[in-house]
Amino acid sequence: xxxxxxxxxxxxxxxxxxxxxxxxxxxxxxxxxxxxxxxxxxxxxxxxxxxxxxxxxxxxxxxxxxxxxxxxxxxxxxxxxxxxxxxxxxxxxxxxxxxxxxxxxxxxxxxxxxxxxxxxxxxxxxxxxxxxxxxxxxxxxxxxxxxxxxxxxxxxxxxxxxxxxxxxxxxxxxxxxxxxxxxxxxxxxxxxxxxxxxxxxxxxxxxxxxxxxxxxxxxxxxxxxxxxxxxxxxxxxxxxxxxxxxxxxxxxxxxxx
Amino acid sequence: xxxxxxxxxxxxxxxxxxxxxxxxxxxxxxxxxxxxxxxxxxxxxxxxxxxxxxxxxxxxxxxxxxxxxxxxxxxxxxxxxxxxxxxxxxxxxxxxxxxxxxxxxxxxxxxxxxxxxxxxxxxxxxxxxxxxxxxxxxxxxxxxxxxx
Numbered sequence: 331x332x333x334x335x336x337x338x339x340x341x342x343x344x345x346x347x348x349x350x351x352x353x354x355x356x357x358x359x360x361x362x363x364x365x366x367x368x369x370x371x372x373x374x375x376x377x378x379x380x381x382x383x384x385x386x387x388x389x390x391x392x393x394x395x396x397x398x399x400x401x402x403x404x405x406x407x408x409x410x411x412x413x414x415x416x417x418x419x420x421x422x423x424x425x426x427x428x429x430x431x432x433x434x435x436x437x438x439x440x441x442x443x444x445x446x447x448x449x450x451x452x453x454x455x456x457x458x459x460x461x462x463x464x465x466x467x468x469x470x471x472x473x474x475x476x477x478x479x480x481x482x483x484x485x486x487x488x489x490x491x492x493x494x495x496x497x498x499x500x501x502x503x504x505x506x507x508x509x510x511x512x513x514x515x516x517x518x519x520x521x522x523x524x525x526x527x528x529x530x531x532x533x534x535x536x537x538x539x540x541x542x543x544x545x546x547x548x549x550x551x552x553x554x555x556x557x558x559x560x561x562x563x564x565x566x567x568x569x570x571x572x573x574x575x576x577x578x579x580x581x582x583x584x585x586x587x
Numbered sequence: 588x589x590x591x592x593x594x595x596x597x598x599x600x601x602x603x604x605x606x607x608x609x610x611x612x613x614x615x616x617x618x619x620x621x622x623x624x625x626x627x628x629x630x631x632x633x634x635x636x637x638x639x640x641x642x643x644x645x646x647x648x649x650x651x652x653x654x655x656x657x658x659x660x661x662x663x664x665x666x667x668x669x670x671x672x673x674x675x676x677x678x679x680x681x682x683x684x685x686x687x688x689x690x691x692x693x694x695x696x697x698x699x700x701x702x703x704x705x706x707x708x709x710x711x712x713x714x715x716x717x718x719x720x721x722x723x724x725x726x727x728x729x730x731x732x733x734x735x
Contacts, residue, residue, distance in 0.1 A: 369594075369601035449603050460606060514697055516606040544619065553623035556697075582624055 352381040356436045358389050360401065361443035363450050371450070375439065382432035386419055386442065390426060403454035410566065413502030417454050418443045423504040423564040445507035447516065460516045461503045467519065468527035468545055473538025489534040496529040496574050498567040505561035505571050517550045521561035521571045524552055528574040531581060543582050552578050626689055633682045640679040664732035673727055680723045688716040 356378050363371035376393045387408055394401045406412040408427045415426040419442055420434050426442070434440055448456040474483075499522060506512050506520035527546055531539040546552045552575055561571035595601045649655050666672040691712050699705035 365600035365603055366595055366597050447606060449605055451603060457603075511697060514700075547621065547624055548619070549623050551623070553627045554693075554696075579627070583628065586621060586624065 352383070353379045354382055354436060356380050356389065356431060357439040358386075358393060359439040359441045360390075360393070360453070361441070362401075362453055363444075364400070364452055373441075380431055380436070382430070382436055384431055385427055386424075386429045386431065386434070386440065387415060387426040389431065389440070390442070402452045411500060413500035416445055416502035416504040416507070416566070418445055423508045425502060425504070425566040428566055445503060447507045447509070447513040448503070456507075458503060461506055461520065461522065462501075464506075464519045464523040465501065465526060468523045468542055469538060470526040470530065472530065472533075472536055473541070474535070475537055483535045485534050492534070493529050493532040495569050496525045496532075498569050499525050499529070500567060501526075502566060504564040504566055505569075508560040508564040510558060510560065511554050511556060518554045519546065519551055521555075521575060524555075524575050524578055525569060525571055528578055531578065539581075540585075543578070543585065546578055547582055552582065555579070626692075630686060630689055633686045637679070637682050637686060640675065640682070644675075644679060664730070667727065667730050668732070677724065677727050680727070681720060684716055684720045684723075688712055 358376040358378055359373050360376065361371055362374045376389075376397055378389055378392050378397075380389055380392070387405060390401065390403055390405075394403075403415065403417070403426070405415040405427060407414075410425055410428040413425070416423060417426055418424075419426065419429055420440060423445055431440070442454065444450045444454045444456050448458065448460060450456050501522060503522060505525070506522045509518070509521055511518045512520045524546060527542045530536045531542050555572070555575045557572055557576070559572050561575075562569075562573070565571055648658060667676075692709060695705055695708045695712065699708055
């Protein structure tokens with residue numbers, strides 16, 4: 331039944347799959363910060379009875395609903411589409427709603443902290459404004475000239491395929507907040523803004539590509555990318571973020587020469 | 588009772604840690620130059636040339652024809668009698684220095700925390716680079732084998 335992922339399975343999971351009783355005891359280690367109590371953040375452990383096939387978000391819900399109602403985190407759809415609950419789980423940026431407990435070794439304490447590089451407001455909630463500012467700066471909307479057509483703006487399947495990967499972005503900030511250049515100073519546009527610029531630069535219907543390339547040609551644009559691939563590893567949608575950034579670099583070079 | 592508990596409350600919350608160099612109205616506007624692109628391209632192109640120049644240099648100086656023990660004033664004087672080696676060393680000097688300086692410039696940009704630190708580290712870097720490049724160029728072109 332579970333031969334393909336046998337390596338990853340813990341004893342607890344095998345037992346869970348065999349029998350009817352599923353629960354195991356996990357420790358959720360959450361980085362707590364409340365400016366109304368203390369200026370220091372600290373770790374707090376929660377013991378929970380969870381099914382290993384449940385998600386980290388379910389564990390957070392269980393804490394908030396049954397143990398400590400002051401635990402603060404964002405989530406909206408809870409199914410990996412809205413991009414609200416990106417957080418650093420066991421040191422890696424992921425969506426809490428897409429991370430199963432069995433996949434992150436529930437036998438050890440599971441650490442959960444806010445994403446890095448943005449101001450922590452409370453517990454797992456960060457100020458996303460610098461992130462969205464960079465997003466707005468690249469003008470993530472269709473720019474055209476001339477009269478509006480009376481029908482849809484048509485495009486071939488190949489033209490659509492060109493930017494398909496970067497349409498998947500849900501703006502969760504997992505990539506940008508995993509980027510060491512962004513950590514150092516929030517001035518770098520960050521992977522997410524470049525991905526969303528890429529989505530329009532390579533859209534055959536759009537005519538604002540040159541403006542966006544000009545914006546990303548600046549000193550805090552694509553040239554600050556060090557290709558560490560943290561963003562590609564972090565992306566919960568599997569977007570090849572670093573590749574998209576490199577494609578923007580290539581477009582800049584080929585259009586300038 | 589703990590000090591930190593009494594220090595902060597709902598009306599008087601602790602200051603949150605702002606991200607470094609937050610984008611404000613004072614943040615410089617876009618420069619609209621291709622400098623960063625040229626810098627990025629230069630690193631790649633000079634890197635390719637430097638692989639040939641530096642490995643060739645090391646091979647000739649340290650491995651072939653007697654190894655490192657052959658190097659002396661006479662050896663250098665003999666090499667620089669030929670314009671080919673003068674150009675080789677000159678190109679290697681300039682490319683290596685600019686390549687290294689540009690690399691350090693990006694490292695300083697990435698790691699310096701304060702604007703002042705960043706500025707003075709870069710000034711130090713540029714001064715050292717210009718000095719080394721000019722001194723090296725001067726030596727290559729004014730080298731006198733009959734000195735002393």
